[in-house]
Amino acid sequence: xxxxxxxxxxxxxxxxxxxxxxxxxxxxxxxxxxxxxxxxxxxxxxxxxxxxxxxxxxxxxxxxxxxxxxxxxxxxxxxxxxxxxxxxxxxxxxxxxxxxxxxxxxxxxxxxxxxxxxxxxxxxxxxxxxxxxx
Numbered sequence: 001x002x003x004x005x006x007x008x009x010x011x012x013x014x015x016x017x018x019x020x021x022x023x024x025x026x027x028x029x030x031x032x033x034x035x036x037x038x039x040x041x042x043x044x045x046x047x048x049x050x051x052x053x054x055x056x057x058x059x060x061x062x063x064x065x066x067x068x069x070x071x072x073x074x075x076x077x078x079x080x081x082x083x084x085x086x087x088x089x090x091x092x093x094x095x096x097x098x099x100x101x102x103x104x105x106x107x108x109x110x111x112x113x114x115x116x117x118x119x120x121x122x123x124x125x126x127x128x129x130x131x132x133x134x
Contacts, residue, residue, distance in 0.1 A: 001028060001051040004060045010035055013048040016064055023063050025056045082131050084122035095121035097128045 007013040010032040020027045030049040035042050042048070052060045083090050098116035105113045119130040 002054050002057045003049045003051050004057060005050040005064050006047040007050070008042050008047050009039070010048050013050050016050050019063055020050075020052065020060055023059070025052055025060050025063070027052045027060070082120070084125060084127055085129050086127035087122060087125040089122055089124040091123040092120040092129075093123060095119060095128060 004027075005013070005016055007016070010029070013029045013032065017027050017029055028051045030051055031045055032048050034045065035048050050064075081090075082092070084092060096116050096118050102113070102116050117128075117130070119128055121128050
């Protein structure tokens with residue numbers, strides 16, 4: 001087994017391992033439990049190691065070096081098909097209705113009393129709405 005990447009935290013290694021598994025490359029995470037038990041040892045022992053077999057080493061390094069951020073941005077773009085039911089505009093942003101009062105009550109009482117809803121807020125008229133998909 002050859003080390004293809006080192007990480008400070010185990011969750012970072014698991015994200016990279018998932019990328020390799022999606023490409024069909026078997027991998028192993030080493031020193032994960034040591035770092036979970038005593039995270040201050042991370043730099044001392046070289047961090048959490050992601051290891052693959054020697055034949056897969058170059059392909060794994062290439063996959064881990066690839067920047068997928070543009071694909072993520074394109075994949076999460078809000079659809080222009082959704083329109084505000086109040087004014088018909090398609091300029092909106094994700095919004096959580098009732099989050100602030102629920103948080104304040106939680107701080108004061110120690111338990112949530114209000115509920116909140118996920119949806120969208122129109123940037124033109126300020127109307128809160130949910131999409132038809134939900």
